[in-house]
Amino acid sequence: MSILRSLPEQVDFEAPALAAAGLGQWEIDLSSDSARCSPRAEALLGLAQGPSPRTLSSLLDAFIPEDRSAIAAAFSMVRSTGCLQFERRIRHAIDGTIRWLHVKGGLSEDASAPARLMGIVADVTEWRSHQERRHQSESMAAISHVCGRIAHDYNNFLMAVGTNLEMYEEQVTGSERARRFYDAAQDGLQRGARFNESLMSLAGRHQLHLAPVRVDALLLALEPALRTQMEATINIELLRPSGPLICTTDARQLEAAIQQLATNAQDAMPGGGTLRLSLKERVFDDREAATYGVAPGPFGVIAVDDTGIGIDADGIAHVVEPFFTTKAARRAKGLGLSLAYMLARRSGGFIDIASRLGQGTSVQIYLPHII
Amino acid sequence: MSILRSLPEQVDFEAPALAAAGLGQWEIDLSSDSARCSPRAEALLGLAQGPSPRTLSSLLDAFIPEDRSAIAAAFSMVRSTGCLQFERRIRHAIDGTIRWLHVKGGLSEDASAPARLMGIVADVTEWRSHQERRHQSESMAAISHVCGRIAHDYNNFLMAVGTNLEMYEEQVTGSERARRFYDAAQDGLQRGARFNESLMSLAGRHQLHLAPVRVDALLLALEPALRTQMEATINIELLRPSGPLICTTDARQLEAAIQQLATNAQDAMPGGGTLRLSLKERVFDDREAATYGVAPGPFGVIAVDDTGIGIDADGIAHVVEPFFTTKAARRAKGLGLSLAYMLARRSGGFIDIASRLGQGTSVQIYLPHII
Structure with missing residues (x-):
């Protein structure tokens, strides 16, 4: 005063x-x-x-x-x-x-x-990035809600068709040839049901088994599978901390997410390159945590980095959206990034993507670290 | 200098x-x-x-x-x-x-x-509203893309199931009772196909028949149907310009959109109220047009106003998203607003929604006006 x-x-x-x-x-x-x-x-x-x-x-x-x-x-x-x-x-x-x-x-x-x-x-770089992050999370919430509602309605149609198809099959007689059409119809229903499952995952309605997971050990165990899965032109590096690093997540879903991200990385390196998997720890204070919409504290960070074609600046804002594709964003093919996004969010973390055209892309999965 | x-x-x-x-x-x-x-x-x-x-x-x-x-x-x-x-x-x-x-x-x-x-x-009120509008349109584009991709995949499943079911039916023999299960399975497939159609509309893949439409005459012709459709507690007002007003749009889709918005309005007035349909002209200069992401020039504005429960400020930003619902946003029930949004956008216009809790909601459809 x-x-x-x-x-x-x-x-x-x-x-x-x-x-x-x-x-x-x-x-x-x-x-x-x-x-x-x-x-x-x-x-x-x-x-x-x-x-x-x-x-x-x-x-x-x-x-x-x-x-x-x-x-x-x-x-x-x-x-x-x-x-x-x-x-x-x-x-x-x-x-x-x-x-x-x-x-x-x-x-x-x-x-x-x-x-x-x-x-x-x-x-306004930081302010804007904060706003973009908020809009991305609102947009993903809306998309996820839409996927959930669609999956719910389709599930009803598929169930109705499946049940009646089975009842019909019990009441009729036909040849071996007829049986093949029945099986093909059932196969179509099952493909629909599997697609529905992935929509349910995108909607965050798939059940997760959240538990403490030794992420360092999970990466080590995954390495041989990745070496088999990747083409010979891809050099694989794994950087792990010396001690155990335990995060809260769903181990099976995390494995699937990393394998999918590795496949995306390979697709981004048609001429070969390096896929680097790494794991480190980061601690977020109140301000950083607020920026990413998570609780402050320690996080385990799994990075899946490639030396591929990269994603342009406009693409990167949308790359986690399901089915998003641009020529310069081939890494986003399929649902891998969207599912990784949902897994990280539901585990109490988030994902962060950085890229430079012609130089490569880095996808970082942040998961709450248990000390 | x-x-x-x-x-x-x-x-x-x-x-x-x-x-x-x-x-x-x-x-x-x-x-x-x-x-x-x-x-x-x-x-x-x-x-x-x-x-x-x-x-x-x-x-x-x-x-x-x-x-x-x-x-x-x-x-x-x-x-x-x-x-x-x-x-x-x-x-x-x-x-x-x-x-x-x-x-x-x-x-x-x-x-x-x-x-x-x-x-x-x-x-920053105007600046922010411009940004929000841009984000809404990006978010709707992403949602619409997702709906399109899902509809495309489901269409393949439904076609595979439908074709094989028909082939199966040709090859088997069964009772009248068996036939009923076949019909029920076909019915499930058809409900799926109809749902797919609305997803295709949301994706903007539904074919539109864009043509000059006398919107004043369309509203006048629609009025008796609305009076039949609405409950007796709803007072209906129609305000039209004295002369003809011609806009570029799809006449059948516009009728369907207005009827759907009228139903939403009625749902928002459980104790009765007034539904006011009005039509006027507005001219946008470069700046206003840029704000709404349309070409500058004259627009016909169809307003569907109610005196109902209204939509809260947080809801209004999301109210055009498919399947969006909150208690205070009952008007958004179903796909009516989303389909009106897509129709307006594809006609070269947009929709604008204003609302006050407890006082009512106004949905305005802007369509390019042909002079």
Whole structure:
């Protein structure tokens, strides 16, 4: 209270407020295409030391080429709306990382001056990734709900058909040849029932047997099977901690998930490559745990890494969705990632996927670690 | 260029930049629980005229009660992270509207002073609604893709079973009683096939017959059927423009969608009420069109409004998802809204839903208007 009282009532606190919030400022003279940035804005834009004022186009060059047409569209709206707002990616000129920036501004309120745009810029990479994660989890919850409802309805149809087919078979007489059609019909019903089972898993309605599992031992035991399953062009590495690492999960489902992820990895390396399975421990504090929507504490992290074709940035946001496929996201083929996602979630963990086109993909399964 | 050159190189432009971006500033003295806001921050928080400095808790009271525990959690992170960031809803004290505010700040960089938080506040209601719309459309695209893939696989199973069942029936002999089991099995297959059809519609794979449709005439022709279909406790109103209004859509699917929405509306009014069907025209400029992900131009808007129980804020974001249900979202029962969503999207329009608990729901179908 004393500090605030000692300040004059009308003191400006724009500069320290912007500093504390990590925002930079900029202004653009629309008539001359020149722009000026505060030092923090320059740093956020990842610009190397340069002349001031800059040209507008040199500022826009900080953004990645894929995003520039959207930025041009945002600028073209300024004339009608008086406002500029977009959220786009830069590639940092110095460290080369991709960051999301939020740019917001408007025409200067000084009507006597020529058209000037002014505003702020903020790095929203972490905030955005948090939001995307929340949306992904909502989207997966909706998909999983839909799969469950569909499986439930189909189960009723399949049961009705199956029961009546059996009753019909008991009441009729026919040749050996007729029997083959009966068997083929039954086979179709069974394939439907198996498909229904995987939908039930996607819906999280499949029963899990959650128990303490020695994940280090499980990986070691799985290695020979993986060597048999993989083609000879795939080099397999296994990195385990020296001691036991125990997580809460369903051992059989985890084995199946890892085998499926290994197959996806192989599909992503048509010319051969390295499949690296590794296991480590990580501890999440409250903040990290909140980011991933889990309880804070220690996690066992199983990583399935390949040196394959990779998944592009747009694909990676959707890669856990069932049946999702793009040419650049061949690893997502089938339901492997979706089932791994559900298993991790239902075990109290999550999965994290990182990828670079042409360099490979890393799928990390986080499971609660029992110490 | 002349303007920029005439400015001294190091002039502060924080204040005009904040003004142009519409941001307010605030500071909080953590030791005394007192806070100070810039006039714009006060306006954004929707505060009535009050003393300055304010208490922190009087600021937090601007936020709606449901959001306060999340804000408290954000404050509790300041000690470990040095940062404060949250996006939560206020109810404007003067005009009563709900707005989303983004608050971002950090501990003052002045290490000699006692712990002070400073930062900015922005109204992100429109930005957020744009993002939510984009996420909803991505989520629906994913759900629709999943429905399509499932329907495709099930179609194969049902076809295999159906074909073999028929072949079997040709090869065997049995009684009239046996025949009934055969018919019951066929009936199960047909129910499965009909369900498959609706999944195909959700997947947007159902063939649409898009053509110019006189929507005003369609509504007039539909009215008698609705009066027959609705219970006597439901009062029906129809508001049409005096002239013809022609939109691009599939006439039969639109009729079915309206009838389904009317049934949903009736379900939301168990004690009776008013169902109002109305039709008007709206023109979208580039900006509005971008918000809704459609092409700019004129739209015909068919509104199906009720005076029923309404849908809560959390439900409304998910209400178009197939099979979505909550107690407060009974209008979403079944696939009516999802199918209306797909029809509008495939016609080049969209649907918009507004609702207030206890007051009713308005579903608006926007279709491209042909002039």
